[in-house]
Amino acid sequence: MVPLVHAASGLLAAVIGAAHLDSQPVTIDETAPVITRDAIVIHAPASRVWHIQTDVEGWPAWQPGVSSVAKKTKGALRPGSSWVWSTEGLENITSTVEQVERGRRIVWGGPAAGITAVHVWTFEPTEDGVIVRTEESWTGEPVDANAEYLQEALDASLDHWLHNLKHRAEQGA
Template identity: 30%
Template sequence: MRFDHSVTVQAPADRVWAIFSDVAKWPEWTPTITAVERLDPGPIHLGAKTRVRQPKLPVAVWEVTELVDGEYFEWVSRAPGIKTTGGHRVESTPEGTVVTATIIQEGPLGWVFGKLYAKLTREYIALEGQSLKKVSEA
């Protein structure tokens, strides 16, 4: 299953990226994340691992698998029977900075998990987008 949400932010792309890619500070600006523990030091990089706690969801460890600094990062979390990929894109446009969050659930249990948590997933990525917009525009 795939879920996408985009929002246009009236702030420079580099400002939005700085906030979006600093995953350790997500609990400060979005209510969908209760705790983040970086498992390695420094800024986000390929192979970086982060433990994330969210309300109503199991604790997950995410590993960065793709990174285009200033534009995009993707990370993956695995559990028995499911692989979840989270994409985080920042794109400068004439209308403002477009932020897109993507969640893809794959594997034998991916479809089941996706169906069970579809409403919550849609709510979370929309709220994260609105929260990022608010903090970036402040």
């Protein structure tokens, strides 16, 4: 299975930086050949779900494909926070937070294996939990060469991620 990759190129970083100045939300690349959108309802407090998802060093405990994570910046995730991680056999991915609305929305990216990805997560509290939405776009030579396969891989990867997050949050961990 192709790893869940979160990547951004220098050009994308410049666009994202400009978005910060305008306070516009960073979004996925709507022209990308691979785009996945998915959502799930999690019956747990929104604060718990947010904590689990943004505790990147805790990912290996509940995401079977994630083998290691090491934060490069201390404290809560914020624009510029980064971590190095390995997933599904892809080693030393550096992801960087581009935008955060604490408890509601987070966007990150980082270059890996020729794929440029933008990953947006949103958290919408409900009466009995939270709706978690995720969307991710992939561009780059590997994507152009095999978009159909990578589309299926990203679809499956994000579906698994959401279900693992749901399981972890609902078990009260």
